[in-house]
Amino acid sequence: MTISEKQFNKVFSFFLVAIACTLIFRKPCTWLIFAFAIFNMFYFKKIKLSRKALILAITIASPFLLELLLFWNNDSFAQGIKSLEKTVSLVLFPLIILGNYKRISFQKLLQFYVNSTTLVMIAFVLRFVFVFPEHITKYWHGIHLWEMGYVFANSIGIHAPALNMHLVFVSISALYLLMQRCQSKKKIGLVFISFLIFVISFFVVLLVNTRMALFNVLVGYLLVLFSFFAAQFDLKKVLLYTVVIGGVVCGVLFLFIQKNSYMKEKYSTVTFAYMDKVGKLDEIDHPEIKVFNSLVTRVSIWQSAWELSLQHLPFGVGASDGKPELVNYYKQTNQYFLAKYAFPTHNQFLDSLLKFGVLGPLVVLLFIGTIGYLGIDLKNALIFAFFFLFFTSNLTDDFLLRFDGITFSGFWFSIFGSFWLQQKSNVHTTSEVL
CATH class of the missing domain: 1.10.10 (Arc Repressor Mutant, subunit A)
Structure with a gap:
């Protein structure tokens, strides 16, 4: 089966965007990953792994390789295979994505991911309002506010902490893109749209309202703003952006707490x-x-x-x-x-x-820590914020056991790795994102 380079780039980019935007949803994302793997099997000759890419690929696949190494320690062969299946994507993603790293446009992919995921969440919030009006009425009158985020997440079919981990990265990415647009002096209309997406993304994080997520999103904002300010020498701009972004975050948080009095109790006496x-x-x-x-x-x-x-x-x-x-x-x-x-x-x-x-926590530290290394080496606050988010999230949960955590980390780790390889080799991407 022959295909032009231009057509291959389009299909490849389409799969990346589609997978990124469905990471929250297990079934459609699973089928997309399967189709992505099959597509690349037909064109496996296009996969080219350099020495650096191979080292990164092995690092991303390390949780899978550890399970394989200690497979003999399982009491049940069938259950061992079932456990191993969960981490197969940690082999597929780096093999395919890092093997085609020259084709990937990090910026365009991130833009599609943030915009699409935010729009999807707006749709789910509206659906929740119309399909579950009894819950809306109850929460509006301050009844059972402790369950709100979990009920909303369950209506989507995902565990609340897992959903909010995704949403935190979306919101941090939205601020990252907003700052870049401000810095590059884009049209005021585009800046306003980016600003609106950022505000909405933060609101949805507060709606799901898990403790680690709120902590991580605020730290992520600080990391992105600090990196932006470090690159800016215009004191007036720094002060302006600080006041505007800080005011928006504090304002949304204040208004939300006013309607959700349980937050004060949740983050103090209950915890x-x-x-x-x-x-x-x-x-x-x-x-x-x-x-x-x-x-x-x-x-x-x-x-x-x-x-x-x-x-x-x-x-x-x-x-x-x-x-x-x-x-x-x-x-x-x-x-x-x-x-x-x-x-x-x-x-x-x-x-x-x-x-x-003893090998277990060492491999987890290697896996998560390498994301932090990429962020530091690239001086990229977004990648480092992802590292911080995934590291702290795994201190209070076990996301390398769950589909939403495995695919989320494996996919973005591979994308970050491709961006790192591009910067190291000064490659201009050939990707044509749909």
Whole structure:
């Protein structure tokens, strides 16, 4: 099957945009990744991996390679294969994307991703308003505000912390693109559209309203603004942008808190309640009501995961056996609340330690840390903000176990890697993004 270089670039770019915009949605994204892989199999001769690209590809694939290396440690062959399947995209993405890095336009892809994802989220917010009016009425009157973000995320079919991790990157990227447009003196209309997308993206982050997401989006904004200011020597512009962006963020946050009074309670008393009950949650009356999402529950889980991990060094319990073994340990230590709800580790480093032993957290650190290295080496605040977002998110959750975390990190890590390779080789992209 023959195809011109121009046509190949168009189809290749279309797949990148489509995958980026559907990362939130498991089924359509899975089918797109499958089609992307099949398409590139027909034209595998176009994949060219340099030495640097190969090293990056191995780094991105390291979680998959670790599972493969310690596959023998699984009690169940079938469950081991199922676990391994989750990380296959960490092999496909770097092989295809880094092998075609000259074709990728980082800026155009990012622009399509931010605009499309923001529009999709606007559509889902409107759908939520019209399809679930009883929830809107309830939240407007301040009833059950603690569930709002989770109910909205469930209406889309994704876990709230995972959804908000995606949305935080969209919002940080929106500010990054806005600053670039301001810096390049684009038409005022384009600047206004970018500004509007940024405001809407921040509002949606607040709507889902998970704690780590709010922290990460504010840190991401600061990183992007700091990098922009560091490149600017016009004091008037720096002050103007600081006042405008800072005022918008504070204004949206203030207005949101005014209608969501639960936020004050959530970020203070609820989060840090019952810290004297670590490992003894069953002593709390109705813990599923009082501490289900509190820090004390996470710390109790981490304590159990750490203790169990130490019992199974140096190779861990196996990729497919981590959660069952942890739930059994809850029962053995009389932590029936944790056992009843079968809480996972909620920490990627501890989860990897439990499953793979000493190599586990080292591979996770290599995987996430290399994203940080790319950001620093390129002096790119957006890439470093992604590193910070994914690193901190994995301190309170385990996103390298979930499709939304694996594809999100593997795809953007590969895109960042292609951008790094372009800068190192001074390549002008041939991509024609649709």
